Amino acid sequence: MxxxxxxxxxxxxxxxxxxxxxxxxRHRTELELVPLAVGDAERAVREGEVAAALLRPPVDREMLSAIVLYEEACVVVTPIDHVIAALDRDEPVTSEDLADEVMLYPADDVLGRPPGQLAGYRPPTTAEAITLVAAGTGLLIVPQSLARLHHRRDLxxxxxxxxxxxxxxxxxxTDRTTDEVEDLIGVVRGRTVNSSRGRPTPPSTKPVRPEQGARSSSAGRGSGGRSSSAGRRSARRGPNQRGNRRGRP
Structure with a gap:
C-alpha cells in the first residue's frame, strides 16, 4: 500500500x-509542498487540505497549534522616483515620515493598519497593491520577503x-499531531536525527559474513589443537625425563 x-x-x-x-x-514519506494564498492558509489547515502550513499569524488557537519560527523586518515599498527612495539603503523610514503619504492596505495584509492616509481603494491582494504602487497610487508596507518576491525595476x-x-x-x-508533524517540528527547529525528541535510529543489523565466521572458527580450532597436542606430549614425557638423560654416565 x-x-x-x-x-x-x-x-x-x-x-x-x-x-x-x-x-x-531523513524520511521515506514524500513531502508535497502546496502554495497557499494568505487568506486561505488557516482554512486549509483547519479543514485538513494540508497537514501543516508555514504562514503568518494570527491563527485560531482553539483548533490550531503554532510555533513561531522567525520574524521578518518590514519595509516600505515605493517608486524609484519617490522622495523616500532618495534615502540611503541603510537609512530607515519612520512612521512620522509616512504621516502625509497615501498608504495602500490590501485585504490580505497581516500587519495591521499602516500609518499615513489610507487610499480610497483597498486592493484584495498584496500583488495587486504592488502594481498600484508602481502606478503611483500610494506606498505599501510589507515583510521584506514579499518586497523581494514582487520585485520590479521601477520599485x-x-x-x-x-x-x-x-x-x-x-x-x-492540535488534535492531529502525528509522528510526521512531530518530525517536521524537529526539522524546522534544527533538531538532529538522534535528538531526544526525534525518532530513534534503528540499531545496525549488519550480519557477519559467513567466510569471516568460518575463518575465525577454523583459526580457533587450529590453535586449540596445537595446544592440546603439546600438552599430551609433555604429559607422556614427564617432568624429569630430560634431566635423567643428562644425568647418564
Missing part, C-alpha cells in the same frame, strides 16, 4: 526549500523603523 504524501502548505514570501531538503534526507524599498513584527509560524491541527 502506497503511503500518502505529507502535504505542507506555505504562503507567499515563505521559502520552505531548506526544510524540505532536510525532510527528504524599491526602505526599512521601516519601529514597524510591526512580521512573524512566520508553523501551524497544524
Amino acid at each position: 502506497t503511503t500518502p504524501p505529507f502535504r505542507l502548505g506555505y504562503v507567499p514570501g515563505v521559502t520552505p526549500a531548506k526544510w524540505a531538503g532536510i525532510w527528504r534526507e 524599491t524599498y526602505r526599512f521601516l523603523d519601529g514597524g510591526p513584527a512580521a512573524p512566520v509560524a508553523l501551524c497544524w491541527q
